[in-house]
Amino acid sequence: MCKPIIIPEAVMKEAPRLPGQAVDDILDALSSPEKSMISVKGRISKVYLPTNKNDVMLKDISGKIKVAVWDKMVGTLDKGHLVELSKCRVKLFQAEKKLTTTSATTAVLFTSEDPQFDVSEVELNEDEPHQSMVDMPSGTIEAIFDVDPYLSCPKASCNNTKLTTVQEDADEVLKMLCKSCKGIFRGGASNSYMRATVLLVTGSEQKKVTLFSPQIKKLFESRGLDSKIEWDKMKMITKFMDVIPIEIKYSLRNNTVSKLVCKRICQ
């Protein structure tokens, strides 16, 4: 078995956007200069009739972009697929940004659900008007109930499934099991992830809702604070106390915040 490559957090911070390597939001793709090489992940909301190429519409919470898919990838992508396309080229076509796959592009399909990329059936239908951020309901996060920092599966297809401890070796190396892919990982090879339960107050009601790392990160970053996960729960809760109350625009799926926008405060 080959070892996973682990990039130290400090290096990731220094180089968050290695071209064609880090996965960009679709909004980033739309604002990237022509000819940039980027990788994107999103849900396919529309498939145009294939010819020698295949146009698909790719969507994430930040926006949507048309991707021209070439060669062996033609006909392999379907409406509803959650896919990561690496090393796509940004093209300008009739004053609109588009992506095209390159010979280096790989397509990775994801089977598990991730609220980050959840687009409802209504949203998947391109004939329906697209709900913009302006239409998202607002509310205020006023209290924090609990935080749960944990190690999650490093495989992208597992969408940060929480790992459970299986054994400790004689040399005291922590081993963790992913119940989704059945993989066993060393603690150091896992991702750090977090869940938080908060009180969301809207005009008409108060709800207990769950946030995961991508949304939690947005809360802290909107206040110019670092979003590093503290393993000491009390420390993490104290960090939350520095940002709440905080006004957000949000979308909920069950009781999980699947989309979140914060007001950015000027420094």
Ligand SMILES: [Zn+2]
């Ligand atoms: Zn896994």
